[in-house]
Amino acid sequence: MTPKTQLPLPNHFDTKKVGEVWRVPYQERATEAKNWAKQHSIQPAASDKNRICLMIIDAQNTFCLPEFELFVGGRSGSGAVDDNLRLCEFIYRNLNLITAIAPTMDTHTAMQIFHPIFWINEAGEHPQPAATSITLEDVQKGLWKVNPAVADSIAGGNFSALEKHSLHYVNKLSENGKYPLTIWPYHSMLGGIGHALVSAVEEAIFFHGIARNSQALFEIKGGNPLTENYSVLRPEVLDGPDGVSIAQKNAKFIDKLLEFDAVIIAGQAKSHCVAWTIDDLLTEILARDSQLAKKVYLLEDCTSPVVVPGVVDFTEQADAAFQRFAAAGMNVVKSTQLMDILPDISK
CATH class of the missing domain: 3.40.50.850 (Isochorismatase-like)
Structure with a gap:
């Protein structure tokens, strides 16, 4: 196969600025x-x-x-x-x-299931981002619980439904072989x-x-x-x-x-x-051809x-x-x- 001719880099491209805003x-x-x-x-x-x-x-x-x-x-x-x-x-x-x-x-946005504000422990503290993974066992034992204060914004005030969802969520991650729920920085x-x-x-x-x-x-x-x-x-x-x-x-x-x-x-x-x-693209491909x-x-x-x-x-x-x-x-x-x-x- 004949190698394809590549274009030159345009003059405006500055390699030193790739890591800047x-x-x-x-x-x-x-x-x-x-x-x-x-x-x-x-x-x-x-x-x-x-x-x-x-x-x-x-x-x-x-x-x-x-x-x-x-x-x-x-x-x-x-x-x-x-x-x-x-x-x-x-x-x-x-x-x-x-x-x-x-x-x-x-x-x-701020209030999402993987952000610190979503969860609290018994002391009312939020989990440390990037250093905390929340497992099914953690939720079952109450080590991490849904923050009641976020229910109004993302669950129409239905705190019990949000609790139920969160337990279901970490269980599904475990069942599906996904990474445990990681708490990420905002x-x-x-x-x-x-x-x-x-x-x-x-x-x-x-x-x-x-x-x-x-x-x-x-x-x-x-x-x-x-x-x-x-x-x-x-x-x-x-x-x-x-x-x-x-x-x-x-x-x-x-x-x-x-x-x-x-x-x-x-x-x-x-x-x-x-x-x-x-992985998801491969799943679709295998289902088709x-x-x-x-x-x-x-x-x-x-x-x-x-x-x-x-x-x-x-x-x-x-x-x-x-x-x-x-x-x-x-x-x-x-x-x-x-x-x-x-x-x-x-x-």
Whole structure:
């Protein structure tokens, strides 16, 4: 197979600013993108004969910058920053081959089941974020209880129903083999800076959209106060204790992804939102046609696991998940080699 010619990096891309927050100058970049497309004979995405989607999972400040709430440093300590540098370079160098970019946005408010305010102990204290996991046994023994003060905001004042749901919830996590309920720091807060995409990634997505006349396919997740939502394709728990649905899988987005000839996946964190999204995608693929797994490509150098030194390290779990995905037929590759091993793409 003949190696595909990659595009150069545009002059505006500054590798030193990938780990910073700044305003994208949209009109300036739009003008540059139009000129870039003309200079390099980049055609509109609608003309692609083989369609490639790049799904970027939760490349938001809250996960990707060291001074923010849930920085995904991996074992290197600089994981997400390094990942995003490679991700931006991948987008720019393959601008003419990527049909659409689908960024997912983890989106939260204060009173959700995985935030400290939701729970209290006998002393009325909230759990310490990132250092606390709440198990079924913890709830059964009353070590952690629902904070009665949140019932008015998220359960219409029905505290007993909220208690019943919470017990049901941690039980379902256990039954389904999910991670125990982790209490996370307040993060990806709707309306906050942490919720925004990393500036360099946002700029690359915007530049791609203008250059290729391709609307970014934004997907919002995580706003349901009664369930975690690591995967963009479905929440952790779909029903309440009475069997009534509290959430649904994202069937429309699943169908959209599987319409593409290739789906490339990157983002944060490898051990949580990335792994859970890929797992749900694989479940859908196996239910339809296992051969579809071959068109999924995982950028292993554009994602890192959750590692909190001295507290938790999910590296092994993340690596095991990716090994399982590869065994099912998905392609685990590096961003620098991907476009050379994809099936030939003619425009």
